[in-house]
Amino acid sequence: MKELEICTMKDDLQVNHYPGHVKCGRVVIHLLVILFGISTWIGVNGIFIELPLLVNIAPESWNLPAYIVIVAQSANVGPAIYTFLRKNKRELNESLCILCLLCLQIFAMGLLIFFYDKTTVIIGEKHSLILLVSVFFNALVGCFSSVLFMPYLRDFDDIYITSYFIGEGLSGVLPSTVALIQGVGERLECNTTEIISLNAFHVKFPAQYYFLFLTLVLVLSFIAFIILQYSSFVQSRKNLRDSNFFTQTKVQLVSYKRHNEFDVSANVWSNDHILQKREEANCSSLKKANNFYVFRKIYLYILIGICCFFSNGFLPSIQSYSCLPYGHLAYQLSITCAQFVNPLACFLTFWIKVSNIKIISCLFLVCLIAGCYVICIAVLSSAPPLQTSTIGIGLIISFWIILSGVISYLKLIIVSLLKHIASSKALFDTGVIMQAGSASGAIISFVLINFTDVFKMYDSCSA
Numbered sequence: 001m002k003e004l005e006i007c008t009m010k011d012d013l014q015v016n017h018y019p020g021h022v023k024c025g026r027v028v029i030h031l032l033v034i035l036f037g038i039s040t041w042i043g044v045n046g047i048f049i050e051l052p053l054l055v056n057i058a059p060e061s062w063n064l065p066a067y068i069v070i071v072a073q074s075a076n077v078g079p080a081i082y083t084f085l086r087k088n089k090r091e092l093n094e095s096l097c098i099l100c101l102l103c104l105q106i107f108a109m110g111l112l113i114f115f116y117d118k119t120t121v122i123i124g125e126k127h128s129l130i131l132l133v134s135v136f137f138n139a140l141v142g143c144f145s146s147v148l149f150m151p152y153l154r155d156f157d158d159i160y161i162t163s164y165f166i167g168e169g170l171s172g173v174l175p176s177t178v179a180l181i182q183g184v185g186e187r188l189e190c191n192t193t194e195i196i197s198l199n200a201f202h203v204k205f206p207a208q209y210y211f212l213f214l215t216l217v218l219v220l221s222f223i224a225f226i227i228l229q230y231s232s233f234v235q236s237r238k239n240l241r242d243s244n245f246f247t248q249t250k251v252q253l254v255s256y257k258r259h260n261e262f263d264v265s266a267n268v269w270s271n272d273h274i275l276q277k278r279e280e281a282n283c284s285s286l287k288k289a290n291n292f293y294v295f296r297k298i299y300l301y302i303l304i305g306i307c308c309f310f311s312n313g314f315l316p317s318i319q320s321y322s323c324l325p326y327g328h329l330a331y332q333l334s335i336t337c338a339q340f341v342n343p344l345a346c347f348l349t350f351w352i353k354v355s356n357i358k359i360i361s362c363l364f365l366v367c368l369i370a371g372c373y374v375i376c377i378a379v380l381s382s383a384p385p386l387q388t389s390t391i392g393i394g395l396i397i398s399f400w401i402i403l404s405g406v407i408s409y410l411k412l413i414i415v416s417l418l419k420h421i422a423s424s425k426a427l428f429d430t431g432v433i434m435q436a437g438s439a440s441g442a443i444i445s446f447v448l449i450n451f452t453d454v455f456k457m458y459d460s461c462s463a
Contacts (some may be wrong), residue, residue: 029234030163032224033153035236037167038174039102039221040145043109043138044072045339046214047131048316052332053207055320066449070316071132072139073442079147079435085115086428094152095229101141101148102222108137109218112211146431150175150415154427157279158419162349165412169343178213179332201229296357297418303364304414304430305437310371311407312434313441319400321455326393334397338404345409354413367406370399382456404448 048056051065058064085092112134120129141149145168153160183204228234323331354360377384377396386392411434418426448454 027235029156029160029228032228032234033156033160033163034170035221035224036166036228037164038171039105039218040149040168040171041142041143041216042133042171042175042214042221043105044068044142045172045223046109047112047135049172049175049179049335049339050207050210051320051335052328053203054116054128054131058128058131059119060128063449064128065320066317066446067132068135069313069442069460070446071135073313073439075131075136075139075143076435076439078140078434079143082144082147083432090372094148097144097148098152098225101144101224102218102225104137105141106215106218106222108134109211109215113208113215116207116211121363143435147428147436150431151427154419158416160293161416161419162346162412165346165349165408165415166343169339169346169408172339172342174217175210175214176336178210181334182210233435299357300360300414300418301430301433303360304411304418305433307364307367307410308434309406309413309436309441310367311403311411312438313443314445315371315374315403315441317442317445317449318375318378320396321449322374322384323396323400325377325381325384325387326396330393330397334400337397338400341401341405342408346406346412348409349416351410353416355417360410360413363406363410367403367410370402370406373399374403378455448459 048065051068055061055064060067082092082097111130115130116134118128118130119126121127123130150161150164153164181204313419319334320331323334354363374396384392386395415427415430418430
């Protein structure tokens with residue numbers, strides 16, 4: 001034990017000898033992980049935020065969000081192949097896959113700088129082919145983020161998971177800020193034949209510069225990942241974390257050994273009847289604990305699957321139907337404010353981290369209520385309630401903000417819990433479920449929008 005205490009004291013001295021350097025190092029790693037997280041969805045989010053301009057340029061018009069969602073979710077073919085290879089014990093180089101994906105994303109976003117408004121005739125109809133192809137490759141990174149990017153952080157401290165989700169949130173904030181400066185959604189014009197809500201003459205700078213900004217951010221994310229993967233500065237701190245964990249494990253093993261020795265010595269004086277009862281009680285409590293653990297894990301998997309079904313698949317497809325009847329300003333504010341509240345909700349977990357299943361269930365119920373309101377408004381888009389009222393505009397924007405904030409907080413909390421209570425591959429399994437939920441939501445919304453009359457356009461000019 002003396003040797004163990006000396007060893008532990010040496011490790012503590014190594015960690016605390018330069019506390020300022022350690023804190024500075026952690027801050028740098030936090031920033032790198034945030035930049036890495038930004039790359040996940042900034043491509044798809046950036047295109048969505050520019051939709052108030054794009055829907056008036058693209059031949060798909062109001063149906064463009066549904067096309068973008070279904071194309072984005074079709075990128076799940078990549079994670080599906082990756083998952084199949086993993087299940088068949090065909091391991092791929094994780095870091096090399098991430099590097100290739102980030103390079104593809106930079107190229108795809110760069111294409112939009114020059115070709116975002118170009119159309120192609122397909123089977124006699126015009127389509128924004130280059131835009132949709134770019135969406136696919138940008139979405140490929142987002143779809144891989146759950147099964148490849150997030151599991152990449154399994155060797156980092158748990159706190160960096162929060163930084164990663166903050167980065168995901170900022171992937172919406174950064175393009176939202178630029179779109180606000182650009183002036184997307186500020187003006188509305190109308191004539192007797194069509195809605196001309198926004199065009200190149202109404203914005204402060206053209207979309208080319210907007211997509212150039214996104215491309216530069218992706219380059220920074222690419223550099224951040226290279227530093228995370230190959231820098232000795234980062235690797236040494238990962239090793240330090242692992243050595244501390246190893247030291248703590250040694251202490252726990254010694255304590256466990258002493259505890260067992262004490263139990264053995266005590267059992268010598270016990271009779272067989274007491275031993276049998278104790279073993280039965282222990283088996284019964286262990287079985288109950290195991291059942292509760294399995295139930296809790298399955299329940300959390302279901303919750304995060306449903307959250308992703310709505311937040312990443314179904315709801316983005318119908319956002320134009322729920323907001324545009326209240327005006328393009330309401331549409332733009334609902335997109336922008338929801339993006340801003342996302343990282344704020346993730347920051348909240350630094351101070352308030354919920355682990356109680358009942359509280360998580362209550363937060364999920366709030367999401368369901370807000371989601372039902374948004375869906376009902378989208379169904380009634382041809383003549384929604386309180387359409388000309390400030391209250392109606394405020395309600396639709398508020399419910400979108402609530403949805404974005406609470407769902408973002410829930411997803412981060414659930415991922416953190418699963419990382420703790422499940423196995424080492426919990427992050428990968430969670431990512432598969434998240435992508436399955438997102439894909440199913442996108443498919444259902446696409447079918448409802450394009451092959452049924454559930455959602456109808458509102459003609460603001462004729463109103």
